[in-house]
Amino acid sequence: MPASLEIIRIGDKVVDSIAHSSVPMPQPSRPDQDSRLMAAAQALEAGFLSEMLKAVNLNTQPGAFGGGQGEEQFQSFLRDAQAKHMVEAGGIGLAQSLFEAMKADLND
Numbered sequence: 001m002p003a004s005l006e007i008i009r010i011g012d013k014v015v016d017s018i019a020h021s022s023v024p025m026p027q028p029s030r031p032d033q034d035s036r037l038m039a040a041a042q043a044l045e046a047g048f049l050s051e052m053l054k055a056v057n058l059n060t061q062p063g064a065f066g067g068g069q070g071e072e073q074f075q076s077f078l079r080d081a082q083a084k085h086m087v088e089a090g091g092i093g094l095a096q097s098l099f100e101a102m103k104a105d106l107n108d
Contacts (some may be wrong), residue, residue: 042091
């Protein structure tokens with residue numbers, strides 16, 4: 001039975017775990033890479049803001065939508081949407097800081 005080949009990407013190299021050889025990987029174009037990094041940074045900021053909204057209970061007025069278990073279960077969706085809109089409106093600057101940090105790490 002042939003051994004399975006596992007491919008692992010480390011930075012700009014692909015390493016196969018059996019032969020331990022490496023070949024250079026083509027780098028994505030700079031605009032594509034930057035847009036992916038910014039999208040990831042914005043998603044992280046939205047997650048952070050969602051957790052902060054949860055901690056301060058800004059949108060948890062009892063019975064605002066009729067109350068009950070359904071309202072409790074769907075509050076997280078409302079919080080996530082609010083956080084996403086906050087980021088789209090400029091956020092708190094966390095996404096830009098994260099983007100610059102991740103971009104610097106890639107350039108090292």
